[in-house]
Amino acid sequence: xxxxxxxxxxxxxxxxxxxxxxxxxxxxxxxxxxxxxxxxxxxxxxxxxxxxxxxxxxxxxxxxxxxxxxxxxxxxxxxxxxxxxxxxxxxxxxxxxxxxxxxxxxxxxxxxxxxxxxxxxxxxxxxxxxxxxxxxxxxxxxxxxxxxxxxxxxxxxxxxxxxxxxxxxxxxxxxxxxxxxxxxxxxxxxxxxxxxxxxxxxxxxxxxxxxxxxxxxxxxxxxxxxxxxxxxxxxxxxxxxxxxxxxxxxxxxxxxxxxxxxxxxxxxxxxxxxxxxxxxxxxxxxxxxxxxxxxxxxxxxxxxxxxxxxxxxxxxxxxxxxxxxxxxxxxxxxxxxxxxxxxxxxxxxxxxxxxxxxxxxxxxxxxxxxxxxxxxxxxxxxxxxxxxxxxxxxxxxxxxxxxxxxxxxxxxxxxxxxxxxxxxxxxxxxxxxxxxxxxxxxxxxxxxxxxxxxxxxxxxxxxxxxxxxxxxxxxxxxxxxxxxxxxxxxxxxxxxxxxxxxxxxxxxxxxxxxxxxxxxxxxxxxxxxxxxxxxx
Numbered sequence: 001x002x003x004x005x006x007x008x009x010x011x012x013x014x015x016x017x018x019x020x021x022x023x024x025x026x027x028x029x030x031x032x033x034x035x036x037x038x039x040x041x042x043x044x045x046x047x048x049x050x051x052x053x054x055x056x057x058x059x060x061x062x063x064x065x066x067x068x069x070x071x072x073x074x075x076x077x078x079x080x081x082x083x084x085x086x087x088x089x090x091x092x093x094x095x096x097x098x099x100x101x102x103x104x105x106x107x108x109x110x111x112x113x114x115x116x117x118x119x120x121x122x123x124x125x126x127x128x129x130x131x132x133x134x135x136x137x138x139x140x141x142x143x144x145x146x147x148x149x150x151x152x153x154x155x156x157x158x159x160x161x162x163x164x165x166x167x168x169x170x171x172x173x174x175x176x177x178x179x180x181x182x183x184x185x186x187x188x189x190x191x192x193x194x195x196x197x198x199x200x201x202x203x204x205x206x207x208x209x210x211x212x213x214x215x216x217x218x219x220x221x222x223x224x225x226x227x228x229x230x231x232x233x234x235x236x237x238x239x240x241x242x243x244x245x246x247x248x249x250x251x252x253x254x255x256x257x258x259x260x261x262x263x264x265x266x267x268x269x270x271x272x273x274x275x276x277x278x279x280x281x282x283x284x285x286x287x288x289x290x291x292x293x294x295x296x297x298x299x300x301x302x303x304x305x306x307x308x309x310x311x312x313x314x315x316x317x318x319x320x321x322x323x324x325x326x327x328x329x330x331x332x333x334x335x336x337x338x339x340x341x342x343x344x345x346x347x348x349x350x351x352x353x354x355x356x357x358x359x360x361x362x363x364x365x366x367x368x369x370x371x372x373x374x375x376x377x378x379x380x381x382x383x384x385x386x387x388x389x390x391x392x393x394x395x396x397x398x399x400x401x402x403x404x405x406x407x408x409x410x411x412x413x414x415x416x417x418x419x420x421x422x423x424x425x426x427x428x429x430x431x432x433x434x435x436x437x438x439x440x441x442x443x444x445x446x447x448x449x450x451x452x453x454x455x456x457x458x459x460x461x462x463x464x465x466x467x468x469x470x471x472x473x474x475x476x477x478x479x480x481x482x483x484x485x486x487x488x489x490x491x492x493x494x495x496x497x498x499x500x501x502x503x504x505x506x507x508x509x510x511x512x513x514x515x516x517x518x519x520x521x522x523x524x525x526x527x528x529x530x531x532x533x534x535x536x
Contacts, residue, residue, distance in 0.1 A: 101154030346410030448472030480506030
C-alpha cells in the first residue's frame with residue numbers, strides 16, 4: 001500500500017508529460033499542413049496554372065502556358081488557370097503584345113486563348129464567320145503566318161481556322177489540335193467602395209434599415225461589417241450581409257444604435273466607410289397618436305380626419321410640433337417615392353397647389369394631395385412632389401377649392417415643424433472685424449479673417465517668421481526685412497545715420513569717434529580735440 005501511494009504521483013507526472021508532448025506534435029503537424037497549403041496556393045498563383053506548372057513562357061510574369069483539356073467553348077477552360085488568372089482575351093492585348101514570334105514558337109504543343117484573329121485583328125472569339133479563327137501560340141498549332149498582324153507581335157498563330165462557325169464549333173476544344181490554354185494574370189486594383197452608406201441615419205424601433213457597401217476591386221474584395229469596432233456575426237437572424245455587400249437589419253432595437261463600419265478588403269489593400277445609426281422610439285405626427293400612412297418617414301405622416309374651411313385648418317389633425325404640409329416642406333415631400341404617392345389608400349390633402357408647373361400655397365383651387373383615391377394624376381407635370389403631379393379634384397370639377405369637401409378627402413399630410421434655433425446673438429466676447437454670430441459663442445467670419453472671434457487676419461502668402469499679419473494680405477515686417485511676405489532682407493534704417501556713418505542690416509554703423517543709435521554722440525577724446533582747436 002505504501003509503495004503504491006509513492007508511485008502514483010510519478011505515473012501521473014509521466015502521463016501529463018506524454019499528453020503535452022502529443023498535443024505539441026499534433027499542433028506542429030496541423031501547422032505544417034496549413035503552411036503547405038499556403039505555399040501550394042502561392043506557387044499556383046505565381047505559375048499561373050492551376051496545377052502549379054508551366055508549359056512555356058517561364059520568363060513572363062503576366063502570361064502562362066497551361067496544359068490541359070476542357071469541354072466546349074474556350075471560356076470553359078478557366079479551371080486550368082490559377083486563382084487570380086483567366087483565359088487571355090482581347091482585353092489583355094497590352095500583355096499579349098509582349099509575346100514575340102520567337103517566344104510563341106518556343107512553346108511546345110498548341111495553347112489556345114479566347115480571341116479571333118480574322119483579317120489581322122484581335123477580337124473576341126464567337127460564332128461568326130468573321131470572328132471564328134481562334135488564336136493560339138505554340139510550335140504545334142496548325143496555322144502559322146509570320147509577319148501578319150494579330151494579338152501577339154511578329155506574326156499570327158491560329159489554334160483553329162476556317163468556317164468553324166458554320167459547323168457550330170467555333171472557339172471549341174478540338175482533340176489532337178490543342179494541348180492547353182494561355183492564361184493571363186488579372187489586373188490588380190485596390191478596393192474602392194463605390195456605393196457608401198449615409199454618414200447618419202435615424203430609424204424607428206421595430207422597422208428595418210439597409211446600409212449600402214458596394215465595392216469594386218481586383219481580386220474582388222470581400223466585405224466585412226463592424227458595429228462599434230466589433231465584427232458582426234452573420235449567423236444572427238435579424239442581421240444579414242447581402243451578396244452585394246449591403247447590411248440588412250430587421251426588427252430594429254434600441255441596442256442597434258451605434259457606429260457601423262464597412263470594410264472592403266483584397267490582397268492589394270482596404271477601403272472603409274462608416275455610418276452612425278440612431279434607433280428611436282416611434283412618435284406619431286397625428287393628434288390621435290395613430291398614423292394612417294407613411295409610417296416609415298420621420299418628418300411626414302398621413303393623418304385621417306375632417307376639418308372645417310381651408311386645408312390649413314387641418315392642423316387640428318396634426319400632433320403638437322407638426323403642421324399641415326406646405327411648399328415650405330418641399331424637401332420632405334420629395335422624399336416620397338412613387339409607390340407611396342400612388343398606392344396610399346384614400347386621398348390626403350396638403351396646403352399646396354401646382355400652377356404653371358410651380359409649387360405654391362393653395363389659395364383658390366387645384367388643392368394638392370397624395371393617394372390612390374385622389375381625383376387627378378399627371379406623370380408629366382411638375383409639382384411639390386418628385387414624381388409627377390396629383391390633385392384632390394378633377395380639372396373639370398367646378399367645386400375645385402382649397403376647402404374640405406366631404407367624401408373627397410380622407411385626411412391631411414402632416415409635416416414636422418423644424419426646431420427653433422436658440423438665441424444666436426449670444427456671443428461673448430462679440431465677433432470682431434465684421435463677423436456674424438450664428439450660434440451660441442460661434443462666429444461666422446468674413447473673408448480674410450479667422451479665429452473664434454474673427455480676430456485673426458489672414459495673409460496669403462503668410463508673413464513668415466520676420467513679419468506680422470495686421471490686416472488681410474498686409475504684413476508688418478521686422479526691422480531689416482521687407483517685401484510682401486517679409487522674406488527680403490533690406491538695408492533700410494529707421495533713423496538717419498549721422499557723422500559719416502552708414503546703414504548696415506537695419507542699423508547705423510558708426511565711424512571712429514562716434515556712438516549712438518544714429519552715431520550722433522562723439523567720443524570724449526574727440527570733444528577734447530575740438531576744444532583744443534577752439535582755444536588755439
